Amino acid sequence: xxxxxxxxxxxxxxxxxxxxxxxxxxxxxxxxxxxxxxxxxxxxxxxxxxxxxxxxxxxxxxxxxxxxxxxxxxxxxxxxxxxxxxxxxxxxxxxxxxxxxxxxxxxxxxxxxxxxxxxxxxxxxxxxxxxxxxxxxxxxxxxxxxxxxxxxxxxxxxxxxxxxxxxxxxxxxxxxxxxxxxxxxxxxxxxxxxxxxx
Numbered sequence: 001x002x003x004x005x006x007x008x009x010x011x012x013x014x015x016x017x018x019x020x021x022x023x024x025x026x027x028x029x030x031x032x033x034x035x036x037x038x039x040x041x042x043x044x045x046x047x048x049x050x051x052x053x054x055x056x057x058x059x060x061x062x063x064x065x066x067x068x069x070x071x072x073x074x075x076x077x078x079x080x081x082x083x084x085x086x087x088x089x090x091x092x093x094x095x096x097x098x099x100x101x102x103x104x105x106x107x108x109x110x111x112x113x114x115x116x117x118x119x120x121x122x123x124x125x126x127x128x129x130x131x132x133x134x135x136x137x138x139x140x141x142x143x144x145x146x147x148x149x150x151x152x153x154x155x156x157x158x159x160x161x162x163x164x165x166x167x168x169x170x171x172x173x174x175x176x177x178x179x180x181x182x183x184x185x186x187x188x189x190x191x192x193x194x195x196x197x198x
Contacts, residue, residue, distance in 0.1 A: 047189030061087030
């Protein structure tokens, strides 16, 4: 594993490209009467998170998330969110194994969602591009930023016109080189949302 690395310019360029792509999606999805129909949702959530859930060295943790969703019709929306997670360390089971230190993961996600219903209960699926500014693993002399992708399914309950309560399950996969990050990241949790119209 390389050490002492800084954030590659390619990752920053990719994050900028993702932002531009999200803006292009927003323009494409927006109807002619967007000023009358544009709706938004801001949310705060808490997740149970797991690093490498299929591995014997899985690290459970807890995560918090803030996000915003812009909807241009009844089904499609663009989302942006940021999260911070703390994962517990693991003591070695054998003397030959190394201890796994606690790990903090932060992420910024840009993506799109499709809702299957727009009444009281609203299931959705989503896909996004994830940027990890702190990287996906600890290294002795620093941490390297990396990218990933996310798939998500969720369900929201519209309590009233302004508030909603929901849950989600998300899977993320890092593009970091083998040994430089997790292969799979899973999260499941609840979120509280506030809705408004522009």
